[in-house]
Amino acid sequence: MSKAELKQLKREGLQFDPAAGRGIPTTTRNFTPRSRGEARAKTGATTADYQVDLDVTGLPRGPEKKTKGGLPEYPIRGSIPPESIINVTKVPK
Amino acid sequence: MRSTERERTDRLRDFRTRIGEAGPSVSFMGTEYLAVHPFADETDLLKQISWSADRCTEVDAYWQVFDDIVFVQLISTIEEKDRPPGRYVRSGHGLNLLIVVSSPTITKGVFEDALRAILKDNAVARALTELGTLGPTLVPLSG
Numbered sequence A: 001m002s003k004a005e006l007k008q009l010k011r012e013g014l015q016f017d018p019a020a021g022r023g024i025p026t027t028t029r030n031f032t033p034r035s036r037g038e039a040r041a042k043t044g045a046t047t048a049d050y051q052v053d054l055d056v057t058g059l060p061r062g063p064e065k066k067t068k069g070g071l072p073e074y075p076i077r078g079s080i081p082p083e084s085i086i087n088v089t090k091v092p093k
Numbered sequence B: 001m002r003s004t005e006r007e008r009t010d011r012l013r014d015f016r017t018r019i020g021e022a023g024p025s026v027s028f029m030g031t032e033y034l035a036v037h038p039f040a041d042e043t044d045l046l047k048q049i050s051w052s053a054d055r056c057t058e059v060d061a062y063w064q065v066f067d068d069i070v071f072v073q074l075i076s077t078i079e080e081k082d083r084p085p086g087r088y089v090r091s092g093h094g095l096n097l098l099i100v101v102s103s104p105t106i107t108k109g110v111f112e113d114a115l116r117a118i119l120k121d122n123a124v125a126r127a128l129t130e131l132g133t134l135g136p137t138l139v140p141l142s143g
Helices: A003-012 A036-043 B003-022 B045-046 B108-120 B125-129
Strands: A024-026 A052-053 A072-076 A085-090 B026-028 B029-033 B060-066 B068-076 B086-091 B093-100
Touching: A003 A052, A003 A072, A036 B003, B003 B029, B003 B068, B026 B086, B029 B108, B045 B068, B060 B108, B060 B125, B068 B108, B068 B125, B093 B125
Parallel strands: B068 B093
Antiparallel strands: A024 A072, A052 A085, B026 B029, B029 B060, B060 B068, B086 B093
């Protein structure tokens, strides 16, 4: 995610609005990108400045998808509170 | 340079970078797109990533069209329960376009048919000119 998105997540969480989209896209924790380019290529993310590990236990999920890069994609169909942050890593340029 | 103009320039530059990272893109009717998810008829790729064709019910893509980048999501009614078949738009990192189709899976043909139709009736061009008036909520695309 971008710096602005991370700031928002830390401050007030990420709000899910079904009228605005189909879920907050997330992927597996078992992926450690070597660069932002690799992260964007494999996940399709708009921005990949930061990788944030989240505990989304109990949050509703949409159907799993898979990207062309072979990574699973889990749309979270619920709001993600700041307390769900487990770890934040700056993805290397 | 106005902010919206700068954002558009950034999106175009970002698309070229993305092609370098994840490419190649697909040329289509004078436009270009880069899909994030596999199509149901990309047999070799599906085998490679261990995914079945019947699970290809949604494809997102970055689409370079009318000198801007549109984020397109094409989804089957099998997956989309909240909205009937049709086209919807919102603003978010540029124009976001959601197209709900009644096809059970998204093949390259289904995807390109949807793009062809939207190019033909000029709806996406109109939506791009109205981008500044759109909010974060999906609304039906007129035309």
